[in-house]
Amino acid sequence: MVNPTKRISLWSGPRNISTTLMYSFGQREDTQVFDEPLYGYYLKNSRAKNYHPGAEETINTMETKGEKVVEMMLTHNKKPVLFFKNMTHHLLPGLDRGFLKELTNIILTRDPAEMLPSYAEVVENPTMEDVGYKMQVGLLEQLQKENVPVIVIDSKAVLLNPKMQLKKICAAIGIPFEPKMLHWKPGVRPEDGSWAKYWYANIHQSTGFNPYTPKTAPFPEKLKPLLEECLPYYEKLVKIAL
Template sequence: MMRAWENRPDTVVVDEPLYAAYLARTGIDHPGREEVLAAQPTDLDEAVTELHARLPDGVSVHYAKHMAHHVDIGSDVEWTTAFRNVLLIRDPAEVVASYVRSREACEPEDIGLLQQQWLLEQWDDAGLDVPVVDSGDFLRDPETHLRWFCDWLEIPFYASMLSWPAGPRDSDGVWAPYWYDAVLASTGFEPHRPRVVELSPHDAAVAEACRPAYDALRERSLRLV
């Protein structure tokens, strides 16, 4: 999704701007931890302030890719209401399988679904319109979904959002070598394929602990296909 938005002529992309603040706050060990801490603000307020930076000339759209687990449940998320928010969800077994390819340890709070459910509750209470899209549905028809999002945002759709050259981008976080193998190799959205994942008993339990949150979010997801 980040590649699609960056391939627009009017858009600047920011990759996981709260990552260093999350690592500093939690002390959690991630691949490339020290590189991330050195590359971004470790203070959450400073990181959020940077999200309001003036856009470059010729740019009218600011796209920030966040990971929901970078936000603590129960924290003050009033700052998020200044933005148009979208939740992208994925079956928890698939999320866990992807996560443990780069980091051995995994707990329910590491994969973001619990935080996504909580964030949606906060936005509901604030009366905000926040679409939820399931990655499986999106991959069945990326163009229909991207056109819907552009209409919702009242911006033009560009066919360039559907394909892009392989390789790294200057906007990629310094963590890209640890997490982005598939992204770096991609040239577009791969067709949706149901996945059969094999998880350890612990990782399977993590996925199942997050499944009620996923199911609740799934009930709210766009049904465009």
């Protein structure tokens, strides 16, 4: 019997529009959204717990065994569509990735020239392990090698034309687009993780997709080496984005 539940996993980098997309999908009556279910597992098993804000609270309030999180993702079925907002760097090497074949995988990327300064406002000295570009390309190549369908989307393209891009995303997933995905009430959502108070101020003030506005501030000198490291990975991803 074919499992009727559509299980969408968004594999994002930080400071993309992943939370915005989670809020967007959260407007659908047929969809349940989940905020970074692997975050507790990632923090407990990486050095990120030493510098991520609210790490102790996150570890203490979430399932930290990756296998149990994966089991939840594959068995939960309260709604016909499940949307898991995940971070690619939460896929630590010790976690068996066989479950990816059971998901509709979407990789969300963003120009590192715009993402890195935003991320550095919260995590002062980010590394490639923190921002996920190399991991995203690695995930893309793994899925392609195993002939697992994968969708790549670029944050800027979504912000430039949310309605058109959401229609493309929904078509690629195999679900109908709903206009209600374009708007929501301001404020918190019950699905927000405990880390929302550190990261979600802008989304909590929004009522929809904010218009794209290019960065005008000079790019921080200290982040330039990381930018040069990230750009080839981003360029590979954006080349095949919807």
